[in-house]
Amino acid sequence: MTLPGDERLAQAITVLLVEDDAPTLWRLQDALTQAGFQVTAAATLAEARSALSQKAPRVLLTDLQLPDGHGSALIRETRQRFPDTEIMVISILGDEESVISARSVGATGYLLKDAFPTDIAATVHELVAGHSPISASIARFIVRRTQTQAEPAALPALNTIRLTPREIDILWGIAKGFSYAEIAGHLGLSKQTVPGHIKNIYRKLEVHTRGEAVFEAVQQGLIKL
Incomplete structure (x- = not known):
């Protein structure tokens, strides 16, 4: 054959x-x-x-x-x-x-x-x-790291992304592996509102998955694991 x-x-x-x-x-x-x-x-x-x-x-x-x-x-x-x-x-x-x-x-x-x-x-x-x-977020980190090493004085600070305190809390829950329902329960939110917050987080961080969101947030100094 x-x-x-x-x-x-x-x-x-x-x-x-x-x-x-x-x-x-x-x-x-x-x-x-x-x-x-x-x-x-x-x-x-x-x-x-x-x-x-x-x-x-x-x-x-x-x-x-x-x-x-x-x-x-x-x-x-x-x-x-x-x-x-x-x-x-x-x-x-x-x-x-x-x-x-x-x-x-x-x-x-x-x-x-x-x-x-x-x-x-x-x-x-x-x-x-x-x-x-x-993965896209890994590639962005590598590019930023290379640029920072090559031109440290010419680049703006990386901590420019602005997340609300609520979004930070939700992002921390994502990093810990909690489900949407668990995050809602911990923060006293309705389960219906969590996906909306996560959509905003993804948009601000320019990512598409949980793993990329956590990686990007750690690199930006938004959360610590």
């Missing part, structure tokens, strides 16, 4: 997928396998290291928070042992330390979990083709 060109290409691409959340692991593994990738799944650092001892993957997709350690250690080890392996982080962690740490040890892509692309297979193809898939 003759396969389409993309599937023939994908069959030659081996992927080591490291994710401890089972539903997320299954969803990503299914999507990649159906696209023709050869996927090895691991839920811990130990399992990932065992897989790496067998062969070098073309692509490493890894979470950062793992049961037996931090994904940055795996990224560092993979980059040192297999410099040709493409590495992308898929994580809920969007704080400055996590992003900088992952990139400094060798990750070229960084996606927030609640900002997954609709076609993860296409994203892996982009990674292999030499691109750096990055």
Whole structure:
């Protein structure tokens, strides 16, 4: 049977997928396998290291928070042992330390979990083709950081976004993982008003997801985790 060109290409691409959340692991593994990738799944650092001892993957997709350690250690080890392996982080962690740490040890892509692309297979193809898939808020932070280092005196202060005290409270609830109903209960609001506040927060921060909102707010100094 003759396969389409993309599937023939994908069959030659081996992927080591490291994710401890089972539903997320299954969803990503299914999507990649159906696209023709050869996927090895691991839920811990130990399992990932065992897989790496067998062969070098073309692509490493890894979470950062793992049961037996931090994904940055795996990224560092993979980059040192297999410099040709493409590495992308898929994580809920969007704080400055996590992003900088992952990139400094060798990750070229960084996606927030609640900002997954609709076609993860296409994203892996982009990674292999030499691109750096990055969630929008992460990309903006990297650009700002680079500009600040290059021209510190010429840039305005980053703390220019104005959120109301109520929006700050709601944003803090988002950062802590509370549901809309839980946020409403804590703040004495009706459940119907919370989505409206969140819509305003997203608009002011120029983001589209919870993860991006929290990341942007932390970088702007609006909240501290």
